[in-house]
Amino acid sequence: MRVLVQKSGYANVSIDNKIYNEIDNGLVIFVGFTHSDDEKIIDFMVNKVINLRIFEDENNIMNKSVLDVNGSILSISQFTLYADSKKGNRPSYINAMPGEKSSILYDLFNKKLNEHIKTLPGVFGADMKINLTNIGPTTIMLEKEN
Numbered sequence: 001m002r003v004l005v006q007k008s009g010y011a012n013v014s015i016d017n018k019i020y021n022e023i024d025n026g027l028v029i030f031v032g033f034t035h036s037d038d039e040k041i042i043d044f045m046v047n048k049v050i051n052l053r054i055f056e057d058e059n060n061i062m063n064k065s066v067l068d069v070n071g072s073i074l075s076i077s078q079f080t081l082y083a084d085s086k087k088g089n090r091p092s093y094i095n096a097m098p099g100e101k102s103s104i105l106y107d108l109f110n111k112k113l114n115e116h117i118k119t120l121p122g123v124f125g126a127d128m129k130i131n132l133t134n135i136g137p138t139t140i141m142l143e144k145e146n
Contacts (some may be wrong), residue, residue, distance in 0.1 A: 020122065
């Protein structure tokens with residue numbers, strides 16, 4: 001499982017030129033799954049995302065989590081996180097989990113995040129447009145393999 005985390009001010013996801021979901025402050029996360037991923041990895045990653053200390057404290061040091069700053073999460077499914085471009089110029093997505101299975105894990109991941117913090121999803125498999133203000137900029141790749 002891979003989660004690309006971006007600390008964000010305002011962010012939204014649009015589908016068919018209409019805003020589907022939006023947040024004012026928090027994290028925009030791009031979520032991808034590989035073949036060996038399961039619920040155990042989701043539990044690990046939920047804990048990692050909500051406790052990742054990338055927000056500034058009163059001394060301007062990255063020492064607070066999205067929970068500490070009362071932020072929210074915009075969660076976007078993105079199978080291209082498993083692109084393999086080692087050979088040639090056209091990426092291979094053979095390492096990405098097939099859509100039907102990854103859709104189930106994506107929904108479960110968002111449900112478990114929502115148990116801790118307001119999490120708004122995109123639409124799995126949709127053609128989405130993401131608009132975000134990356135603060136910092138701060139972008140971190142979280143990865144966990146079975």
